[in-house]
Amino acid sequence: MVMIKLSVRNIEFAYPIFQLTPAPPLLRLSRAEAGFLLAYVTNSKLDRACIITASIALKRDRIVETTLVKETTEKLKEFGIADRIAGIAIRRLKKMGILRGDKILRTPKGKERTISFYDDTLFLDYISKKMKGFVWFKEETLLIDGVALAYAYLKSELNTTLRAARLFADELSRQFVPKGVLKKRHANLLSKFMTMDVEVCNDCLSGEEEITVRSCEVVPALHRLLSTKTGRAEVKLLRRNRCKYPSGKVEEKVTARDAQKNLPKTVKSVSIIDPELLSVADFPSSSFVAGKLCGLAISHALSRLRKEDAIAADAILQAAYNISREELVISFRNVAKQVLDIFRAMLST
Numbered sequence: 001m002v003m004i005k006l007s008v009r010n011i012e013f014a015y016p017i018f019q020l021t022p023a024p025p026l027l028r029l030s031r032a033e034a035g036f037l038l039a040y041v042t043n044s045k046l047d048r049a050c051i052i053t054a055s056i057a058l059k060r061d062r063i064v065e066t067t068l069v070k071e072t073t074e075k076l077k078e079f080g081i082a083d084r085i086a087g088i089a090i091r092r093l094k095k096m097g098i099l100r101g102d103k104i105l106r107t108p109k110g111k112e113r114t115i116s117f118y119d120d121t122l123f124l125d126y127i128s129k130k131m132k133g134f135v136w137f138k139e140e141t142l143l144i145d146g147v148a149l150a151y152a153y154l155k156s157e158l159n160t161t162l163r164a165a166r167l168f169a170d171e172l173s174r175q176f177v178p179k180g181v182l183k184k185r186h187a188n189l190l191s192k193f194m195t196m197d198v199e200v201c202n203d204c205l206s207g208e209e210e211i212t213v214r215s216c217e218v219v220p221a222l223h224r225l226l227s228t229k230t231g232r233a234e235v236k237l238l239r240r241n242r243c244k245y246p247s248g249k250v251e252e253k254v255t256a257r258d259a260q261k262n263l264p265k266t267v268k269s270v271s272i273i274d275p276e277l278l279s280v281a282d283f284p285s286s287s288f289v290a291g292k293l294c295g296l297a298i299s300h301a302l303s304r305l306r307k308e309d310a311i312a313a314d315a316i317l318q319a320a321y322n323i324s325r326e327e328l329v330i331s332f333r334n335v336a337k338q339v340l341d342i343f344r345a346m347l348s349t
Helices: 011-018 031-042 045-058 065-078 085-096 146-158 160-174 184-189 215-225 229-242 253-262 275-280 295-304 307-324 332-347
Strands: 005-009 026-030 062-064 104-106 114-118 135-138 141-145 210-213 269-272 292-294
Touching: 005 011, 005 146, 011 045, 011 146, 026 031, 031 045, 031 114, 031 146, 031 160, 031 332, 045 065, 045 085, 045 146, 062 065, 065 085, 065 104, 085 146, 141 146, 146 160, 160 307, 160 332, 184 215, 184 307, 184 332, 210 295, 215 229, 215 269, 215 275, 215 295, 215 307, 229 253, 229 295, 269 295, 275 307, 292 295, 307 332
Parallel strands: 005 141, 026 114, 210 269
Antiparallel strands: 062 104, 135 141
């Protein structure tokens, strides 16, 4: 297999943008970070228009706004983007600090920057038709537009969630998860980072056979079981039969009858190998009893577990946990959704 090299084209035009970020003189990005960022911005017509506008402006020391609008409008036609976006793009670039001034737009001078890419994680996973005009193949080298990469990097530094998504994409790629395994629904495995410990309640299962499982099995299994009326009814019936804590009644007669047929004959107590990973996971409210994860529900849910969901959860939980120790993020679900949406968008192009 030939290793594709990455190289940045027209890096000198990107210097003014990088100067607006805390990037060091030598900026090191993983291939996955670079790939995700470029996929993210080229997936948006407005972001593509901003890159095109910035590329035109940054090649000069100054440019009159009316001239910039005219030249940008002509260029946007080549990309099939509506010309009315040109004015919006200029306002966006002013807000970001890339363009300055009023009648005459001045671009800030920038110090030289060197960009290097590390890791063998696949940049090409993110390549799509929408990147046309921003990346080019030249023999065994993939040339990346410097302004596009600098714009994407600045955008990620201005947005906490996008910055976390950039790092999340990097961590996720290290797990070597095939794109086909990742589904949009897997983003729901994550929620706010919880500082509390998540424990399993085995009170009604003491003395019974114990099974050892991993967090990546517990989380998707509970989501799958408790996402249906019948599954929730099964858990209620199990608790009514065995649990010392009160459980709600199953109102729907048909659901209760179906649930009764699916109740397991034997239930085993649960021990989780890596409980720390549960701290970044979100669970349906019916997963808990007395403030702990219900062992009855987990034991029963594991019979419904899909192998592909466990593979995806393993990568997602580990990636989220790794960045949670460094990044202050409002919701990991939003972070995961951004990354998985881009993954799926690349598959559809």
